[in-house]
Amino acid sequence: MKVRAAVLRRMGMPAPYADSQPLSIESVELSPPGPGELCVRVLAAGLCHSDLSVIDGSRPRPMPMVLGHEATGEVVEIGDDAVGFAVGDRVVFSFVPMCGRCEPCECARPVLCEAGAQANAEGRLLGGGGHWRDAGGIDLAHHLGVSGFAEYTVVSARSAIRIDPALSPEIAALFGCAVMTGVGAVVNTARVMPGESVAVFGLGGVGLAALLGARACSAFPLIAVDVATDKLRLAQELGATHCLDARDPHMVAAVREFSRGGVQHAIESVGSEQVLAQAYAATRRGGTTVTVGLPSPDRRFSVPAVSLVAEERTVKGSYMGSAVPLRDIPRYVALYRAGLLPVDRLLSHRLPLEQVNAGFDRLARGEALRQVILFPD
Ligand SMILES: NC(=O)c1ccc[n+]([C@@H]2O[C@H](COP(=O)([O-])OP(=O)(O)OC[C@H]3O[C@@H](n4cnc5c(N)ncnc54)[C@H](O)[C@@H]3O)[C@@H](O)[C@H]2O)c1
Ligand SMILES: [Zn+2]
Ligand SMILES: [Zn+2]
Numbered sequence: 603m604k605v606r607a608a609v610l611r612r613m614g615m616p617a618p619y620a621d622s623q624p625l626s627i628e629s630v631e632l633s634p635p636g637p638g639e640l641c642v643r644v645l646a647a648g649l650c651h652s653d654l655s656v657i658d659g660s661r662p663r664p665m666p667m668v669l670g671h672e673a674t675g676e677v678v679e680i681g682d683d684a685v686g687f688a689v690g691d692r693v694v695f696s697f698v699p700m701c702g703r704c705e706p707c708e709c710a711r712p713v714l715c716e717a718g719a720q721a722n723a724e725g726r727l728l729g730g731g732g733h734w735r736d737a738g739g740i741d742l743a744h745h746l747g748v749s750g751f752a753e754y755t756v757v758s759a760r761s762a763i764r765i766d767p768a769l770s771p772e773i774a775a776l777f778g779c780a781v782m783t784g785v786g787a788v789v790n791t792a793r794v795m796p797g798e799s800v801a802v803f804g805l806g807g808v809g810l811a812a813l814l815g816a817r818a819c820s821a822f823p824l825i826a827v828d829v830a831t832d833k834l835r836l837a838q839e840l841g842a843t844h845c846l847d848a849r850d851p852h853m854v855a856a857v858r859e860f861s862r863g864g865v866q867h868a869i870e871s872v873g874s875e876q877v878l879a880q881a882y883a884a885t886r887r888g889g890t891t892v893t894v895g896l897p898s899p900d901r902r903f904s905v906p907a908v909s910l911v912a913e914e915r916t917v918k919g920s921y922m923g924s925a926v927p928l929r930d931i932p933r934y935v936a937l938y939r940a941g942l943l944p945v946d947r948l949l950s951h952r953l954p955l956e957q958v959n960a961g962f963d964r965l966a967r968g969e970a971l972r973q974v975i976l977f978p979d
Contacts, residue, residue, distance in 0.1 A: 605632045607734070607752035608958050609742060611666040614659035617966055619959040624657050625669060625751070627956055630742060631735040635681035635756050638729050642693060642757060645771035647673035647750035649961050649973045650779050651806060651873065652896055656745070657962060660898035664725035667743040668734050670975075671697040672779035673750025674771050677762075684759040692769070693762040694778045696927040697746040699728040700760050713922045718760075722746050728758035748778075751958060753977055763931045766939075772974045773938070773946055776807070777931050779922075780972055781945050783894060784811025784871065785934055786923015788819060792867040792892045796820035799861040803848070803881045804872035805833040807948050807972040808894060810840065812869045817841040818942050825857050825865065830968050840947060848877070857884040870895050875903045882917065890916040948972045 608625040615624040635641045647670045655661035656669060677691040687693075699718040700707055706714035717728060725743025726732045733756040734742035734749065747761040765774055784807070788794050800821040802813045805828040816824050817840065825844045826837035834845040844860045846853050858864045864886030870878045873895030882891045882905055909915050923930070937943035951973035953961050964970040 603632055603754065604629050605752050605754045606955060607668045607749070608670065608955060609666055609736065610657060610669045613656060613662060613665065615657070618963045619657070620963050623959050625958050628736060630668070630737070632752070632754055632756060633733045633735070635679055635684070636729055636731055637682045638684050638759050639681040639727065639756055640677050640684055640687055640693070640759050640762055641679035641754060642675040642762070643678050643754050644673050644675040644750055644752060644977055646775040646977070647975045648775045648779065648807070649958070649965055649975070651808070651965060652779070654962050654965055655873070655896060661896060663745065664743040666736070666740070667725055667745050668749035668752055669745050670750030670752070671695070671746040671748045672775055673748055674765070674774035674778065675755070678754070687759060687762065687764070692765050692767040692774065694765050694774055694931055695748045695750065695757060695761050696763060696782070696922070696925070697748055697779060698722065698922055699747045699758045700927070701728060702760065710926055711924070712927065713925055718747070727756070728760055751955065751975065763927050765931065766935060769935060772949060772952060772976060775974055776945055776948055776972055777934055780807035780811045780948055781934050782925050782927065782930060783920070783923045784808045785815035785943065786925045786930060787812050787869055787871070787892050787894045787920040788815035788867070790924035790930070791918055791920035792869065792890055794819045794821050794867055797822055798867060799823050799825070799865040800867045800869065801825040801827060801857050801861070801865045801881070801884055802869045802871065803827045803877050804870065804895065805830070805837050806871065809869070809871035810837065810948055810971065811945060812871055812894070813837055813840055813842060814943050814945060818937060823860055825860055827853060827857070836947065840944070854880050854883050861886065864889055866890065867892065873897050875901045878903050882915070885915060887913040888915070890918060892918050892920050894920050949974060952976050
């Protein structure tokens with residue numbers, strides 16, 4: 603079928619993107635779902651910094667590609683053997699497909715799924731196939747098995763999580779990346795306990811979701827750090843006990859002071875090794891630094907090696923919130939519904955597919971939280 607989709611043909615085009623238009627809105631061909639796959643009508647898709655990192659080339663992916671990895675939609679067609687789904691089901695996508703058979707999947711660490719990582723690196727679906735073709739007959743890559751910036755998409759059933767159909771699409775989409783990643787970094791990776799101190803560095807969609815997760819865990823004190831004053835103000839409204847401007851040369855010392863000698867958990871959600879170093883410096887003896895941001899692959903991070911030992915410090919990476927998506931997404935949705943995780947506060951803009959480039963300009967300038975593309979009925 604013919605589908606309107608946002609296609610990235612070349613990475614590294616100059617900003618502003620509203621002028622250079624790295625994403626072109628094209629009518630492309632989407633082939634039907636194969637075995638174990640679903641065709642989904644996309645209802646909403648969020649703009650994440652990880653999409654921007656593909657656009658600006660700092661996180662290279664196969665080209666050309668139908669972009670977008672944070673999305674929700676309605677199942678419209680089911681391939682053979684895609685058990686557990688019915689037409690009309692609402693789903694959120696996991697941006698790592700879970701094969702269920704590799705060692706990490708068997709050990710309840712589906713974020714590290716080996717077949718999923720390989721399929722994602724190659725820009726195809728878990729089953730091996732590709733479904734996108736442009737008007738000239740050229741194959742287009744899938745983005746993290748999702749390709750949500752399109753009216754319809756085909757995904758592996760192992761990339762889909764059924765959700766409550768009553769949840770509005772603009773909110774549901776956020777669970778696919780920002781919420782699963784940010785809340786999971788706190789709950790699954792750091793395993794924050796009530797009364798433990800937390801500092802979140804970088805208050806975009808992911809960092810603010812981490813802040814909400816830390817609040818839900820009764821972290822105290824809860825310190826928020828960013829360079830943008832409007833984000834610091836919002837963090838305060840969302841329960842941060844202290845808000846600090848990252849440009850202040852005494853910022854790290856202030857985090858250490860407010861937490862009486864350093865935080866137990868520092869969450870880095872910027873994607874900068876300099877900020878990661880600040881986060882590490884802000885932890886106390888025995889503290890844990892969780893890094894969520896995705897810097898370009900050539901970046902290096904160094905610490906005094908002895909501090910890991912003599913001060914029992916830990917540095918942990920957190921991909922997709924160390925999630926078990928089938929367990930975590932329904933839990934986070936339930937917390938949202940109960941008012942304990944107000945993730946609707948992450949939504950800053952709604953836009954049509956045609957304005958996706960301008961949306962990425964806003965994200966690059968730090969002027970947006972989560973912007974969600976809404977597809978008309
Ligand atoms: N680990 C994962 O699975 C995963 C998933 C999604 C996103 N990410 C990564 O997480 C990072 C954040 O994503 P996002 O979508 O929230 O991005 P975003 O652009 O919305 O947010 C980044 C925030 O960092 C702030 N910032 C910039 N420089 C800073 C500094 N020096 N100190 C403190 N704050 C600073 C910005 O003002 C902004 O609020 C990106 O690197 C993204 O690629 C990782
Ligand atoms: Zn993302
Ligand atoms: Zn697997």
